[in-house]
Amino acid sequence: MDSAPCSSWLQALFSLLALVWVLSCCGGVRGGTTPTKVSSFSKVEDAVNFHIYYGQTFKVIKNAIDGQSYLLLQNNSRIASRTKYCTSRIKSFVIPLSNYSVDTDYFPVSFLEILGLLESLKGITADSVASPCVLKLRQEGQIQILNRSDYQQIAQFSAHFYSDTDQQPACNFATFVPFVEDTPLQRAEWIKYIGAFANVEARANQVYAAVKENYLCMAKLTTNRTSFKPTVAWMKYDNGVWSFTKEAYQLKYVEDAGGENLDASINKNTYNVTNPDDVEELHAILCTVEVVIDETLTSDPTNYMLSTFIQNLNIEDRSCFSFLTNTSLWRYDKRIQNYTIDWYNGALAQPQLVLADLIEVLFPTGNYNMTYFRNLAKGEAPINIGPEMCDRNTSTTMDPTVVACG
Ligand SMILES: *[C@@H]1O[C@H](CO)[C@@H](O)[C@H](O)[C@H]1NC(C)=O
Ligand SMILES: *[C@@H]1O[C@H](CO)[C@@H](O)[C@H](O)[C@H]1NC(C)=O
Ligand SMILES: *[C@@H]1O[C@H](CO)[C@@H](O)[C@H](O)[C@H]1NC(C)=O
Ligand SMILES: *[C@@H]1O[C@H](CO)[C@@H](O)[C@H](O)[C@H]1NC(C)=O
Numbered sequence: 328m329d330s331a332p333c334s335s336w337l338q339a340l341f342s343l344l345a346l347v348w349v350l351s352c353c354g355g356v357r358g359g360t361t362p363t364k365v366s367s368f369s370k371v372e373d374a375v376n377f378h379i380y381y382g383q384t385f386k387v388i389k390n391a392i393d394g395q396s397y398l399l400l401q402n403n404s405r406i407a408s409r410t411k412y413c414t415s416r417i418k419s420f421v422i423p424l425s426n427y428s429v430d431t432d433y434f435p436v437s438f439l440e441i442l443g444l445l446e447s448l449k450g451i452t453a454d455s456v457a458s459p460c461v462l463k464l465r466q467e468g469q470i471q472i473l474n475r476s477d478y479q480q481i482a483q484f485s486a487h488f489y490s491d492t493d494q495q496p497a498c499n500f501a502t503f504v505p506f507v508e509d510t511p512l513q514r515a516e517w518i519k520y521i522g523a524f525a526n527v528e529a530r531a532n533q534v535y536a537a538v539k540e541n542y543l544c545m546a547k548l549t550t551n552r553t554s555f556k557p558t559v560a561w562m563k564y565d566n567g568v569w570s571f572t573k574e575a576y577q578l579k580y581v582e583d584a585g586g587e588n589l590d591a592s593i594n595k596n597t598y599n600v601t602n603p604d605d606v607e608e609l610h611a612i613l614c615t616v617e618v619v620i621d622e623t624l625t626s627d628p629t630n631y632m633l634s635t636f637i638q639n640l641n642i643e644d645r646s647c648f649s650f651l652t653n654t655s656l657w658r659y660d661k662r663i664q665n666y667t668i669d670w671y672n673g674a675l676a677q678p679q680l681v682l683a684d685l686i687e688v689l690f691p692t693g694n695y696n697m698t699y700f701r702n703l704a705k706g707e708a709p710i711n712i713g714p715e716m717c718d719r720n721t722s723t724t725m726d727p728t729v730v731a732c733g
């Protein structure tokens with residue numbers, strides 16, 4: 328971040344705090360009870376797109392993506408009963424949220440499950456959610472389906488979390504955008520953002536620390552590998568054109584798993600399958616990679632098979648493709664719910680599982696079950712997630728999976 332937006336955010340924060348101070352000085356405590364004092368704090372260590380500031384009876388979350396400040400007021404403080412903000416820069420929320428809804432199109436509900444907050448999730452915008460327990464609560468009628476454009480309907484919830492920053496926000500909307508961060512751990516740290524709305528900072532801190540420790544432990548083991556580093560290409564086909572990914576977090580995963588990314592100068596290009604020069608160049612590059620991860624979007628993952636990849640590739644002579652002879656052609660849609668894939672849900676909250684998968688992709692032991700990756704070259708099919716797979720009490724927290732390391 329450069330200094331200009333940073334100082335304007337500080338300015339906004341200071342004027343907000345001045346306002347809060349003025350309000351709270353003359354308020355006192357409702358009903359003579361002591362207001363909830365913030366008992367635990369989250370400190371943002373790695374993520375760069377949000378900050379949390381703690382006061383006595385309130386918190387301020389600053390979201391760098393939409394430039395908004397969320398003023399979180401403890402429900403038993405005087406200020407909560409008197410204060411309501413909804414401006415282009417500041418919105419207030421009374422916490423802990425008694426209920427909330429999410430725009431399930433992009434929202435990774437796994438963060439909510441790990442924090443144990445599913446019981447107050449009351450609305451979602453679509454049935455397609457890659458979470459067995461959310462599907463179960465939906466089936467039991469505890470969660471209703473919302474029309475994302477019906478703001479009156481959404482207004483009945485204390486907060487509505489969404490990720491589509493192009494959508495016009497209403498007063499109870501809070502942006503949740505872990506996707507914008509550049510590394511897997513930064514994305515996972517957004518658990519602290521949600522935790523602040525529910526006063527479960529202690530849980531958020533504990534989970535993030537465990538995930539980070541496990542992730543870094545595995546990454547450290549792979550950096551000491553002296554063996555050859557397989558080259559990985561993440562590639563996607565769209566409307567006649569292949570391209571290689573430039574997503575920073577994906578390149579970081581490959582590095583941390585002990586692999587090699589395609590050269591950055593190669594990553595810039597797109598390859599039109601009807602242009603012979605492009606095809607020739609793509610052919611040459613693919614002869615140099617050991618692992619291919621096909622991220623082509625599809626509305627029907629179940630029927631996306633090896634033959635689909637080969638058809639899209641449109642290259643007759645595949646004899647030099649070691650990722651095919653060595654059966655290392657993958658997709659990250661092993662866990663799906665209809666066309667929604669868990670890669671955009673569970674994988675965000677648990678990057679240590681993705682890293683463990685990738686290490687197995689690069690250095691197969693045969694003694695490990697993939698969570699997110701399926702091998703197209705071996706004809707593996709996706710697993711369909713359903714409500715019957717919810718095997719825990721939905722009012723409790725879900726524990727992150729710690730992978731054996733070392
Ligand atoms: C504040 O929230 C807590 C936890 O949800 C709840 O038990 C309590 O009744 C709420 N207090 C008020 C004044 O709303
Ligand atoms: C969703 O809400 C909008 C705005 O109220 C309305 O125009 C639209 O018809 C609704 N869609 C459905 C499917 O109900
Ligand atoms: C959500 O909580 C608020 C505040 O407690 C309450 O007024 C509202 O009725 C609740 N909405 C639903 C759908 O439960
Ligand atoms: C990695 O290698 C370095 C330098 O050789 C060594 O100091 C370190 O202990 C090794 N770490 C692990 C986890 O093996």
Ligand SMILES: *[C@@H]1O[C@H](CO)[C@@H](O)[C@H](O)[C@H]1NC(C)=O
Nearest residue numbers: 565566567568599600601602
């Ligand atoms: C690919 O190349 C063909 C033939 O040159 C052209 O018609 C088509 O528009 C190109 N596609 C894209 C997406 O550029």
Ligand SMILES: *[C@@H]1O[C@H](CO)[C@@H](O)[C@H](O)[C@H]1NC(C)=O
Nearest residue numbers: 557617649650653689690691
């Ligand atoms: C093929 O995969 C094995 C591990 O399964 C690996 O040791 C070997 O280096 C790979 N060969 C090529 C050419 O990628």
Ligand SMILES: *[C@@H]1O[C@H](CO)[C@@H](O)[C@H](O)[C@H]1NC(C)=O
Nearest residue numbers: 454455626664665666667711
């Ligand atoms: C999958 O999504 C499509 C499109 O929304 C829908 O028509 C279909 O019923 C869904 N299938 C299942 C099994 O949920």
Ligand SMILES: *[C@@H]1O[C@H](CO)[C@@H](O)[C@H](O)[C@H]1NC(C)=O
Nearest residue numbers: 692693694695696697698731
């Ligand atoms: C992989 O999953 C299968 C089926 O659930 C199980 O029997 C096996 O023990 C698992 N293997 C490992 C290494 O976890």
Ligand SMILES: *[C@@H]1O[C@H](CO)[C@@H](O)[C@H](O)[C@H]1NC(C)=O
Nearest residue numbers: 443446719720721722723724
């Ligand atoms: C689920 O957990 C809650 C909170 O710990 C507990 O009150 C409830 O009895 C549990 N439900 C079942 C079915 O075990």
